[in-house]
Amino acid sequence: MQIAVTFRHMETSDPLRDYAEEKLERVKKYIEEPIDAQVVMSVEKKIRHRAEVSLVAKGVTIKGSEETNDMYAAIDAVVDKIERQLKRYKEKLKNHKPSSGRERQIRKSIFAAESFEESGKEPVIVRSHSFPVKPMSVEEAVMQMDLMHKDFLVFTDDESEDINVVYRRKDGNYGLIIPQAS
Template identity: 35%
Template sequence: MEFVIRGKGMEVTESLREYSLNKLQRIERFLDQANEAVVHVTLKVTRNQQGVEVTIPNAPIILRAEEMNKDMYAAIDAVIEKLERQMKKYKTKVNRKFRNDNSLKAMNSEEYGGGQAVLTEDPEEIIRKKRFALKPMDEEEAILQMNMLDHQFFVYKDMETNETNVVYRRHDGRYGLIQGA
């Protein structure tokens, strides 16, 4: 596993780096392809809060967690616990749903692009573009992925129709689906 630890608005001390690395190795057991995984960690300070954001884009799913606390070490502990809960929840659902299904094999065998951001300089245009390789999955798995990323929507390729679809969280807490034509 490769760790990329950076500070945003702060300098990452050696003790913070060591503490982060030590704690992050706990999630290694959940990753099937741990040798290939790249873990992006951002330690940041905003006002009176200190935060940690961890993203693992090339795991079988995109893992992302963010925590804020007055103490950086407590924030690191909280974000690791959050990642562990996400992985346990994901593994439980996948094992239950795909016990005899080949879709999990297809999902893990395809190379998943972690997304490449392109920033533009014109303030009146789109400021960020991302490109992702879409993995085939069903609606339930897309909703699970969206919730694990804590996003409002998720774009995916439907495994039955091979069309690009979008699931999204509605204001009432339920979910919507936009299907490609």
């Protein structure tokens, strides 16, 4: 487990760093290696102690933050929150039937805005990224999207094997886009 600890608006403290690393060792049992953890500890107005943790492991990103009047309590609370999220994630994965290796590759491209304004020219691709899309249910896709703190997620429906998109609406609900062949 790779753990990076950052201190903001406070003195660097080895006991706090060791305490955070020791507490984060608890989450190893819920998630597969390799795990990258980013811990940010900050103090605002000398009384608000804030601990933020971001975990990334095998396509799963989990974030949490807590604020108390004691940094050790903030670390305990945020690790407890992360642990609850991971338990819930593992439980949903356990209840979900395993995929039979039917992953698809998706390619994401980002175009430069200027390339659309100039008439007669092809759009310029600024960045491109490919990633596997594993089959999952709509409920699992919503959970995965929430865990990653994203506004949308492209996934393969485990029943129909079609590519779908689930997204967060402005009213707080979720939307589902199911393409239909014409």
